[in-house]
Amino acid sequence: MKSGNKVVMNMGVLYARMLITMGISLYATRLVLTALGAADYGLFNLIAGLIAMLSFLNTAMATSTQRFLSFYQGKDDLGMQKKVFSNSLILHLGIGIVIVAGLEIAGLFLFDGFLNIPQDRIHIAQMIYHFMSLTVFFTVIAVPFTGSLVAHENMLWVAVVNVVETLLKLGIAYLLYLVSEDKLAVYGLLTAGISIVSFLLYAVYCFRKYPDCTLEGIFSVDTKLIKELTSFAGWNLFGSLCALGRAEGLAILLNIFLGTIVNAAFGIANQVAAQLNFFSFTLLRAINPQIMKSEGAANREKMLRLSMIGSKFGFFLLAFVAVPCIFEMNAILRLWLTKVPEYTVVFCSLMLCATLINQLTIGLQSAVQATGKVKAYQMVVGSVLLLALPLAYLLLKLGYAPYYVFVGYCFVELIACTLRLFFLKSIAGLSISLYFSNVIYKIIVPLCLLILTCYLSVSYLHFEFRFFFTGAAGVLVFATSIYLFGLCEDEKFFLKKMMSGFLDKLHTKKQLKHI
Numbered sequence: 001m002k003s004g005n006k007v008v009m010n011m012g013v014l015y016a017r018m019l020i021t022m023g024i025s026l027y028a029t030r031l032v033l034t035a036l037g038a039a040d041y042g043l044f045n046l047i048a049g050l051i052a053m054l055s056f057l058n059t060a061m062a063t064s065t066q067r068f069l070s071f072y073q074g075k076d077d078l079g080m081q082k083k084v085f086s087n088s089l090i091l092h093l094g095i096g097i098v099i100v101a102g103l104e105i106a107g108l109f110l111f112d113g114f115l116n117i118p119q120d121r122i123h124i125a126q127m128i129y130h131f132m133s134l135t136v137f138f139t140v141i142a143v144p145f146t147g148s149l150v151a152h153e154n155m156l157w158v159a160v161v162n163v164v165e166t167l168l169k170l171g172i173a174y175l176l177y178l179v180s181e182d183k184l185a186v187y188g189l190l191t192a193g194i195s196i197v198s199f200l201l202y203a204v205y206c207f208r209k210y211p212d213c214t215l216e217g218i219f220s221v222d223t224k225l226i227k228e229l230t231s232f233a234g235w236n237l238f239g240s241l242c243a244l245g246r247a248e249g250l251a252i253l254l255n256i257f258l259g260t261i262v263n264a265a266f267g268i269a270n271q272v273a274a275q276l277n278f279f280s281f282t283l284l285r286a287i288n289p290q291i292m293k294s295e296g297a298a299n300r301e302k303m304l305r306l307s308m309i310g311s312k313f314g315f316f317l318l319a320f321v322a323v324p325c326i327f328e329m330n331a332i333l334r335l336w337l338t339k340v341p342e343y344t345v346v347f348c349s350l351m352l353c354a355t356l357i358n359q360l361t362i363g364l365q366s367a368v369q370a371t372g373k374v375k376a377y378q379m380v381v382g383s384v385l386l387l388a389l390p391l392a393y394l395l396l397k398l399g400y401a402p403y404y405v406f407v408g409y410c411f412v413e414l415i416a417c418t419l420r421l422f423f424l425k426s427i428a429g430l431s432i433s434l435y436f437s438n439v440i441y442k443i444i445v446p447l448c449l450l451i452l453t454c455y456l457s458v459s460y461l462h463f464e465f466r467f468f469f470t471g472a473a474g475v476l477v478f479a480t481s482i483y484l485f486g487l488c489e490d491e492k493f494f495l496k497k498m499m500s501g502f503l504d505k506l507h508t509k510k511q512l513k514h515i
Helices: 003-047 049-074 078-114 119-141 143-151 155-175 183-209 223-258 260-296 300-327 329-337 344-359 362-371 375-385 388-397 404-428 432-460 466-486 489-514
Strands: none
Touching: 003 119, 003 155, 003 183, 003 223, 003 260, 003 329, 049 078, 049 143, 049 223, 049 260, 049 362, 078 119, 078 143, 078 223, 119 143, 119 183, 143 155, 143 183, 143 260, 155 183, 223 260, 223 375, 223 388, 223 404, 260 300, 260 344, 260 362, 300 329, 300 344, 300 362, 300 404, 300 432, 300 466, 329 344, 329 466, 344 404, 362 404, 375 404, 388 404, 404 432, 432 466
């Protein structure tokens, strides 16, 4: 199958997965919030918020294995692919043990008066923390398998496992209404169990399906390769932990200054941003292997072009949903949650703004990974992300409203995007002027028209379920303006060719039915 068609097919699979999992996940969150109550739900997000962020940690670490596997697939070297997998498995076992040990040591101090938790819930909070550690371990050791699946561009099995995870979460949400024991403890235990099921599904499939996924040579470590993998995975882990530390640090700061009810609003905002981010993440996951393989085949021009396409279309796909949601956030949250915790509306809106800013360079992050030169990049950009914490502390200490924390969050995200541009120019020769021409300038007109459409809808129309109209009108205007103003000529040509091929196949099938 041609690379372009494979990307489109994988996008279709992942979007089908997304539509199934997103709806179920949002409904399950409503059930869990109602069953646990705002205080216990906020407590879970404070102590086990790492679980909600593990998708980002998992993705970042899987890039290490996927990058090297895709790189050597580009070189058509099966022997090196086997070495990469076996050494990656050893590496991630070690990383998993170290992370769990670190979490358990940190846990000795967190519950000794540091966190603002009611005294009668300290024991349950500690229990949730141990469950979180278990989840972390199995998520980390599953990384070589998910990396292998992505490198082989097998998004179907990834989608199957994700749907199974989502159905299990829905089952847990319903079960909370039936149990007589402490609901929060049951929820933490069963949520940790999902990570074990996912690991087994990934591992068994990969061992049976792919010749490069083997335990052959598992006790014969390639010192040079393990050092390369360790450096690459280590710096990726540093970058992921910086992003994770920012999120968890903000949760802790909000808890210390304002308590668990505000943590509930922050947890919901993270949930909304994560679910909507799947729209663009799906494209990136489908295109990533091609970016890595292009670099492996020494075709840097194609690699940079694909990274810019990933950034632009990643932004478009998120904006399709995020911008109408920002304008209609109040109505959507009231329909979804019924009882909306204070600050949730503004937290969700600002988190989506920050996520949109991040999308402007999301493909460039993959390009940096493809080159393998990640040390300086992760060190600088990761550290910049952590600046959101002292900024948040200063704002809260000075008595500013909690939402100013997220205004600062957006500002820090913008700085990180700027740094990515200059890093990729230095590492891979990216033309910043070409990036602005192909990405930023192409986004401006469609985005302005989408914002104008949503603004006019919420300002002049007032009826029940108006958000459906706002979304539909926004999608129609945005899609039309993207085609007219947002696409480069080669992108328009590919789109026309793809649609022509689809219509030809449809026409052929109709003719065969009449024969």
